[in-house]
Amino acid sequence: MKNRRWNRATGVAVCLLLAFALSGCASMSESQCRQADWSARGLADGREGRSAQRLDDHVEACAKIGVAPDRSAWDKGWEQGIRSYCTASSGWREGxxxxxxxxxxxxxxxxxxxxxxxxxxxxxYSLQQQLQRNDGELQRLEQVLRTVKTDEERANVRAQMRRLDIDQLRLRALITGMHLAAPR
Structure with missing residues (x-):
């Protein structure tokens, strides 16, 4: 009996995942295709940094319901949007x-x-992630330090903590320096 329930539950989950995966493939829904302002859609795609091939995704999505995108309007919007996206400050923010x-x-x-x-x-971003991982490891080592029984274990944990502290100082210095490279 348990096996049947598990199999049914698994079957339902697989069907839901497949339905979700298939529905997520289209770049636009049926109602979006029917109501599209193609210039605004191109502008939004450009501002998101989508390549010009994004229009092909819309053509495919909307063809299923017999709607053809206005290529000229989309192109004009996309050109404007991509110009605002392809800047140093946008690259910095996205990175x-x-x-x-x-x-x-x-x-x-x-x-x-x-x-x-x-x-x-x-x-x-990677440096900041490493800084956070190190903080987590330092907190873990502080917990360990409270539970160790011998002086040798304590010395080992403290040595690990010192190495992490030094790495944290190095990471903070690098992060500060990198902020100086930010576009103004």
Missing amino acids: LRNQTYWGGCRGQAGEDAFMNHYQLGQQL
Whole structure:
């Protein structure tokens, strides 16, 4: 009996996951296709850093219901949006948030500035993540220090904590220096 319930529950879960996965493939819903302001859609796609091929996703999604995007209007909106996206400050912001780069700046005027600052932002994001991991490890070691029984164990834990403290100082210095590279 338990096996049947588990199998039914598993079957339902698999069906729900498949339905969710299939529904998530379309770039736009049926109602979005029918009501689209293609210039505004292009502007939004550009501001998100989507590549020009994003329009192909919309064509595919909307073709299922017989709607054809206005390519000219979408292109005009996208051009405006991508210009505002492909900047040093946008690259910095996207990198700092560890956002996916969709390739929208390829071949655009601001590509180099965007990519340089995107990579710097990602490096800073990684340093901040390491700082947090180290903080967590220091807290764990503080707990361990309270429970160790021998002087040798205490000395070992304290040595690990000193190494982490030194690494934290190094990371903080790097982070401070990286903030100086932020676009103004």
